[in-house]
Amino acid sequence: MAFDGITVACMAHELNKNLAGGRISKIAQPETDELLLTIKSQAGNFRLLLSASASLPLVYLTASNKPSPLTAPNFCMLLRKHISGGRIVSVTQPSLERVLRFEIEHLDEMGDLCRKYLVVEIMGKYSNIIFCSDQDQIIDSIKHVSAQISSVREVLPGRPYFIPETQEKEDPLTVSEGAFVSAVCSKAAKLSKALYTSLTGISPVAAEEIVSRASLDSDRAANSYEPEELIHLYRTFRRYLEPLTEGAYEPSIYYDGKTPVEFSCLPLSIYDNCRREVYPTISEVLETYYAEKNALTRIHQKSTDLRRIVQTALERNVKKYDLQAKQLKDTEKREKYRVYGELINTYGYNVEPGSKSFQALNYYTGEEITIPLDPQIPVQDNAKKYFDKYGKLKRTCEAVTTLLKETGDEIEHLKSIQTSLDIALQEEDLAQIREELVQSGYIHKRPSGNKKVKITSRPFHYISSDGFDMYVGKNNLQNDELTFQFAKGGDWWFHAKGAPGSHVIVQTNGQELPDRTYEEAARLAAYYSSNRNAEKVEIDYIEKKHVKKPNGAKPGFVVYYTNYSMMIDSDISGIRQA
Template sequence: MALDGIVIANIRQELEQTLLGGRLYKIAQPETDELLFTIKTPKQQYRLVISANASLPLIYLSEENKPSPMTAPNFCMLLRKHLNNGRIISITQPGLERILDFEIEHLNDLGDLCRKHLIAEFMGKHSNIIFCDDKQNILDSIKHISSQTSSVREVLPGRTYFIPQTMHKKNPLQTNDAEFAEAVFTKPMPLSKAVYTGYTGISPAVAEEICYEASVSSEKPANCLEENEQLHLYHIFSDCMEQVKSGQFAPNIFYENGEPKEFSAIPMAMYADCTPFDSISALLRSFYSEKDKFTRIRQKSSDLRRIVSTALERSYKKLDIQEKQLKDTEKREKFRVYGELINTYGYNIPEGAKSFTALNYYTNEEISIPLDPMLTPSENAVKYFNRYNKLKRTFEADSKLIEETKAETQHLESIATALDIAVNEEDLVELKEELIQAGYIHRKGKGGKKEKVTSKPFHYISSDGFDMYVGKNNFQNDELTFKFANGNDWWFHAKKMPGSHVIVRTGGKELPDRTFEEAASLAAYYSKGRDQDKVEIDYVIKKEVKKPASAKPGFVVYYTNYSMMASTDISAIKQAD
């Protein structure tokens, strides 16, 4: 994610406004790579979290406390010794680096006023929290980096602290048109990559946005731009950096179909669905809690996904074999005709003949029929009728098996789609129960009880005020369609693909066109085709929808319907609380 130099600059501004002059009241280390500071200012008390986690480095003002280990780690004890009751006198960011330097004033053991630096580096797997004296000598760090680990810089007590310039990137806050041209327009690579590799603190997302606002393709080679494109791009870049220098930040989370996609401290015109925040800390808390929710659900559903994908793979293979066997039965009618023609013209066949030619009275054409010279004509006819009857039985059996296998495959595909739209752990309970009832999972324990179901369908309100409900799984689809909906409500579903049943409650009123379109968009998004721009949707009055006897959950039939192409973008549709 884009915890880039611009976001760090926004964090620095927020921390400077809230924490400057504050005293370090408590210092804790709840995780091996995370610190939690309680800071008292004349106005109020704050909690500051600094994490050097390799996969998720973060810094933000927190509203929650975290439990700490009974015995504090050595790094935490060292910070307590030197910094407890210390006062924050400055918070700086070198250039637009992903680094924050906290300068803290404190009294030493002799009562003399001293200054120390706590430097937080947010650089992915190289993230660290480093404690230095006023002469930039490292006293300790939350992660020790030896020369065996890194040939660029050692982070060990006694070493001198410096920022490694491994990428030779330039400072975007101190650039000019000539330097920009040299840093970007000389590179034979995609334009957006040239921007973020040429300047420090610029994320790929911000580089994409700069290209978007300049109306230049981010994939265009940077060294192939025309003069007016170069000029326009530089002006957009300069305007962006001026916003950062003047502290004109606008924290936003950008969504794609309800899921948090990206965040930034500056506006991004290339995203349509965004939520603004008053503070960057509130943004980070919200973004990572939402992102964590989606990640956690995917992790929780991984076992179910594996079971479904394994069953689907087996079902596809079985269907392929059955269809090949069915294809082999296509010649059965030929054997029946051979038998009939031998019985009709057999008196003309000489003894020991290997074949004979006869008029096929079905097509009025002459055909040559192979014969077994060791058999009589009547025995040859019986042989062909036996082959016909065997293939006929195979055809009938395979046709039934193929129908069953297709129903099983459609059922599994619908469960796979339901797993994709699950938003919380409660949604997975019903899906697990469906797999248990279908025989793909064994219920644990003898006479194991069914888990309590608390999941409910999605509920949306159309722009015209009509209630729209979306089933999250096959059980909910059946419940919505056959128990909840009235006969004159409208029913929507993606055409010929797994997806949710969508019910629009009419209340006896005529539905406006806009509500039809919004309900169709919900059916498109909550279907297997959600990654497409548009999906064909069938819609019909609910009373026309029937459930065949012994059909699998969620399976229905209808013999008359309307159809429309619907967008999968549901960002403008209001979801009820």
């Protein structure tokens, strides 16, 4: 969800609760478009992060500190001069705009009580932090916007401050039923888009939720609905916004497995298929959500080179496999040549010299066949010629069969590395995958020369509901170590059937495993496999002592025979990670 008006309303509620009456003790500007205020109030000491970043504008309370530049920027110095030691009177939100307005009392140079306003606009690339006088005149801003940049509003010292009304949208908190229906039904766009383009502060996700709660078709054009249906939508919309007036927010993050999918201040029924985790404050939601999102994005960016190496090798091996498979198919006619040679030796004594073919009974099938002959050579030499062809194709078949298996194993190995890259959450995990690629010959030079890379990545560790330790390998090297060095013979081993994925080991300590632990371990094997998005995944499980590694096998590759199987989903939300 974007940082929409509903999220800003929840943030204003939280900030008023914690900061109203508090004094600003420190002002720092760690980034060119970011402020960090330290505020002492009756509720405690707080750090308030205000970011006007074009890519990720944010406002939230945080326990983390950030290093500041040795020389404070001009905007920071200006704020220190005017409002350092000032008291925050209130934090308000105009209408449902993505704007927070901090009213601050302070003493001027003459010791008189004055009021100033720090306005934070959270509007994507137009985000800004603007410092205003009590006459709504701009004193300064963290970003200057001249007339050359914007024809709508200048943000420069001395200019009047106002919220630009470039889009004719209705105020969600005061819009009447008639105005709502008129605004929505006038648009030919799909219903959810008509909703968020007609009302201030409503995001696409919130619009989808409102339409879903009204049991209407989001993709249907808004102007095709009857007025009675839009009146029903309006009443659903009013009920949806009731918590805003009551302060009954439920800040939460929705997860698909471990991946954060969405955050919201109000429940989202459209994400009922995801795990929902509720937090005490919207600040914790934003800090957690964007920290996890940024971590995943950062790891994905850092793994780009490795992904490209693996993808290139995979494409090359798939092409090689297809050529080898075609070559193997061409050898299928070898048996025909052997039969031709045998039949010529059996019946060729009465064939006229110079014949181009002759009829013979195939004693293998009982059918009469026509055998082509080369009239330029003796009949018996034709038999030798066919036997030579048979021998050559037989040798080709044997060689290509071996090569085809090797290429197939290489493809499976590369697919398993792709799955490992998807599982990786930290740079240490990528270091071990790189090491595997070095060992496999896909990377010819180590990142630090000839010095061996120190591996610090460790398997995931979970605790089953019955208290058993469960370990999940993050890549093929860890899978081998986990299965053949760490696990004992009586421990249980789990893996997704016929798919690249992690080895999962459950330590038994000589005890019988409860059914629930079997199921939880199977869910881990399903989730940490390439089939994690399937509705059900087939999982093989067996005692570790029956799992073997063939000589010369690729990392992570094992064989087993007398296994058990189960079909299970990949939902690991209820499994506790150690």
